[in-house]
Amino acid sequence: MKGKEISITEAVKKFVNDGSTIAFGGFTQNRHPMSFIREMIRQGKKDLVVYGHSSGIDLDILVGAGAVKRAEIAYVGDEQFVTPSPNFGKAAEEGKLEIQDYSNYGATLRFLAGAMGLPFMPAKTMLGSDMLKSGSDKGKSEKKFHLMECPFTGEKVVLLPAAKPDLAIIHAQMVGEGGTVMIYGQKFADDIIAKAAKEVVVTAEEILPEEQIRQKPALTCLPFFEVDAIVKSPFGAHPTSCYGLYDYDPDHYKIYVKAIKSNSFDEYLERYVYVEHREYFERIGGVEKMERLRADPVLGYSPNLKR
Amino acid sequence: MPEEYTLKELMVVRASKEIKDGEKVFIGTGLPMIAGMLAKYTHAPNCVIIFEAGTVDSKLLDLPASVGDPRCVYGASTCTGLFDIFSMLQDGKIDIGFLGGGQVDKYGNLNSTAIGEYRCPEVRFPGSGGACDMACLSKRVVIIMKHELRRFPAEVDYLTSPGWMDGPGGREKAGLVRGGPTTVITDLGVMKFDPSSKEMYLDSYYPGVSIEKIRENTGFDIDCSRAGETEKPHIEEIALLRNKIAPKGSLR
Numbered sequence: 001m002k003g004k005e006i007s008i009t010e011a012v013k014k015f016v017n018d019g020s021t022i023a024f025g026g027f028t029q030n031r032h033p034m035s036f037i038r039e040m041i042r043q044g045k046k047d048l049v050v051y052g053h054s055s056g057i058d059l060d061i062l063v064g065a066g067a068v069k070r071a072e073i074a075y076v077g078d079e080q081f082v083t084p085s086p087n088f089g090k091a092a093e094e095g096k097l098e099i100q101d102y103s104n105y106g107a108t109l110r111f112l113a114g115a116m117g118l119p120f121m122p123a124k125t126m127l128g129s130d131m132l133k134s135g136s137d138k139g140k141s142e143k144k145f146h147l148m149e150c151p152f153t154g155e156k157v158v159l160l161p162a163a164k165p166d167l168a169i170i171h172a173q174m175v176g177e178g179g180t181v182m183i184y185g186q187k188f189a190d191d192i193i194a195k196a197a198k199e200v201v202v203t204a205e206e207i208l209p210e211e212q213i214r215q216k217p218a219l220t221c222l223p224f225f226e227v228d229a230i231v232k233s234p235f236g237a238h239p240t241s242c243y244g245l246y247d248y249d250p251d252h253y254k255i256y257v258k259a260i261k262s263n264s265f266d267e268y269l270e271r272y273v274y275v276e277h278r279e280y281f282e283r284i285g286g287v288e289k290m291e292r293l294r295a296d297p298v299l300g301y302s303p304n305l306k307r
Numbered sequence: 308m309p310e311e312y313t314l315k316e317l318m319v320v321r322a323s324k325e326i327k328d329g330e331k332v333f334i335g336t337g338l339p340m341i342a343g344m345l346a347k348y349t350h351a352p353n354c355v356i357i358f359e360a361g362t363v364d365s366k367l368l369d370l371p372a373s374v375g376d377p378r379c380v381y382g383a384s385t386c387t388g389l390f391d392i393f394s395m396l397q398d399g400k401i402d403i404g405f406l407g408g409g410q411v412d413k414y415g416n417l418n419s420t421a422i423g424e425y426r427c428p429e430v431r432f433p434g435s436g437g438a439c440d441m442a443c444l445s446k447r448v449v450i451i452m453k454h455e456l457r458r459f460p461a462e463v464d465y466l467t468s469p470g471w472m473d474g475p476g477g478r479e480k481a482g483l484v485r486g487g488p489t490t491v492i493t494d495l496g497v498m499k500f501d502p503s504s505k506e507m508y509l510d511s512y513y514p515g516v517s518i519e520k521i522r523e524n525t526g527f528d529i530d531c532s533r534a535g536e537t538e539k540p541h542i543e544e545i546a547l548l549r550n551k552i553a554p555k556g557s558l559r
């Protein structure tokens with residue numbers, strides 16, 4: 001292993017603590033760092049505080065495994081299959097999870113403030129929403145929001161507190177050995193989340209020599225020093241999509257949802273989480289499955305995917 | 308003999324008409340996507356479809372399953388992320404926000420967060436996502452959802468996305484600078500908002516749907532005195548939906 005590369009086991013051991021505040025890259029059904037998250041479950045991490053905007057199975061699988069204490073999010077759903085994501089919905093209805101709701105823009109601006117070294121960001125969104133109503137204090141000393149008049153124009157704005165998670169995990173198509181990151185397709189808020197976090201781990205489909213990724217610096221989105229460790233993780237976003245390489249996996253989503261609805265999530269974890277990645281790959285359908293999910297190089301997705 | 312069209316198909320066709328050619332449309336997941344694609348394939352080929360996860364004006368050869376789907380990227384003018392898209396929205400550049408929700412009330416306020424007590428709800432929904440942002444910041448909002456009594460309460464349990472708030476002047480008081488809902492399209496008919504009272508009224512009902520049925524499925528008094536029958540969809544529109552946009556029968 002060269003440069004910042006470490007194994008997934010080592011990465012989770014080194015960077016995730018019980019009670020960590022943590023943010024994941026991706027968006028609902030797309031490019032979540034799932035291999036890293038499964039390793040977090042295997043290592044029994046708990047009491048996590050997850051910051052997100054549009055989460056999906058990334059947060060949901062951790063909630064199902066009992067690893068999450070609190071979620072500050074805007075959305076938790078697997079858009080095509082089930083909304084909200086089933087473990088999250090269940091935990092919320094049973095009052096087992098602390099939740100702070102923001103809008104997607106609000107959540108993004110919180111990361112932006114964190115990335116800019118500012119304590120808050122003003123916005124014109126969420127005004128009039130119950131998300132800016134009582135009963136939504138963050139904690140004893142923390143405020144969820146603050147309403148004020150703009151000192152220059154007098155108009156009403158909301159101030160949203162910076163989000164600076166202990167750790168951000170981003171799954172990228174490519175990373176250089178030194179940590180320079182290249183993401184294809186939508187970046188969602190991944191670059192902002194990474195810059196806001198105190199430490200960053202990037203899992204990637206492919207690790208390139210640093211000088212090779214630097215041949216196209218206009219296409220990179222994170223400078224090497226923002227990234228503390230990199231992990232090689234082919235198909236690491238499965239069952240979510242990874243633009244240009246593979247599509248989301250409808251079969252697996254159905255298995256996931258069915259397991260939760262039939263109260264057999266423990267069996268799901270046993271079969272798909274408490275296994276090494278190589279074995280996971282076989283259990284989800286192996287080479288044949290990946291052929292079906294493989295993205296068309298022009299379209300960026302699998303056009304004949306049965307979904 | 309097969310039925311000509313389903314109410315769900317008519318709902319999508321009618322929703323697509325809300326988009327005028329050339330308009331910039333911010334589209335949510337599910338039915339708004341199908342309506343947006345139909346508009347682009349028919350009367351509004353130059354409408355600009357924008358997805359919050361980062362893409363502007365994609366060609367949409369296949370229906371995306373998510374607003375962050377790789378399918379949203381093909382042929383797009385730009386492909387960035389949430390910050391860019393929402394900032395354009397906040398700056399007033401987007402004409403229509405097209406959304407669904409769990410509940411809508413008579414002022415067009417939407418709930419996509421929870422039913423019952425927020426901290427320990429009877430039903431938890433996925434949350435705002437970009438819906439509240441669209442509702443706050445687009446020039447106008449079009450709502451598309453199933454017409455059921457439990458989805459049409461007098462007042463939403465949780466106000467995720469502001470409509471006309473508590474009536475005239477409500478949005479201004481909250482500090483919102485523009486926008487508000489203009490139309491609610493369901494599988495039974497089309498509702499609009501009275502310009503002075505800001506209350507929802509029935510604008511048209513689908514052929515074969517009685518006004519009585521709409522009243523029964525609406526949890527507040529709704530003015531039906533201005534209602535006429537909705538125009539039927541064209542066969543080409545239904546064919547496009549069935550063969551091209553949503554071929555899996557999701558609208559049957």
